[in-house]
Structure formats: structure tokens, C-alpha cells
Amino acid sequence: MDWKQVRKLVEDLSELLRPRPGSEGLEEIEVQEGDLRIRVRRGGAAGAAPVTAPAAAAPPAAAGEPAAAPPATAEEEGLTLVRSPIVGTFFAAPSPGAPDFVSAGDSVEAGQVLCIVEAMKLMNEIEAEVAGQIVKRLVTNGQPVEYGQPLFSLRPRKAAGA
16 A cells, blocks of 8 residues: 555545534544554544554655755754654645745744644644754755654754853
8 A cells, every 4th residue: 555545545534534413423444454554533622533554654765865864963063853743744834825934043932833744634733842043944845754854953042041
């Protein structure tokens, strides 16, 4: 099963998972094909449908692509890497034509939205975990990203008195 088939399956299942008047709707469905297992469950009040799959099921990187991780010097320079918590598509702005959430050189506060990672038509805001300054954006707008892939390098702000 490839990722296009997975997306189509989730889109089709989201219709089944949508509650209708006088009906509770489908709560959960699980599909397994070989090593790939997908479980979709209607979540709480928001109706989100999380999808789980083993990391081995992620599409392989094409030959000749640059490594996803930046050089180890980021940690050596005291930088913090903001990583994607999910597999999806990276978006630097809230909508097409809108300015980016952040750019290199911007100061950010903990909890500030840095970007969106779209996964199965759910827009997930990625927030800064620490206050600091954006050093570099490590992915391009519209690029597919993997779980744990670095999105930004950030220089943490030193605490007062430190």
C-alpha cells in the first residue's frame, strides 16, 4: 500500500467516521496489509482521525537527495532543533499568499507558532518549545517532512541571571 492509497483510505474513512443525526457513526477501523497497519479512530469532540503506521512504512528517500538532518554542528553551536512531531507536509504560512509565521533572524517566544504540518487534511501548528531567535529554516514550503525531521534551528535565549 503506498501513501496515495493511505490518503485515499483516510479520506474515504473520514466520511464514514463523521457522525450523522440519529447515528453514532463508526468509532474505529483498523486495516493491515503486510507490515503496514493503519488504525483510524474518531477522536473526542474535535472529530480528529489520527492515523498510525510503523516507521518502516514511510516512503524511502530518493537516491541523491540530501540528508534530512543538518550537520551535527547545530548542537555543538548551542542551537536547538525544532523537529516535526508527525509525518506530513510543511507550510511556512497560515495560507497561500500570507506572510510566513517566522523567518531567519526573528525572535520567538515559547509557544509561538512557527509553521504548520498538514497530515491527512489536519493542520497541525508547530510551536516553539523555548524562547530564542530563528537561525535557519531547514525545509522548503510544501515539502513533505518525516517524523523527527528538523524544521528550524533556533538559538535559545539565555535566561536572566544565567
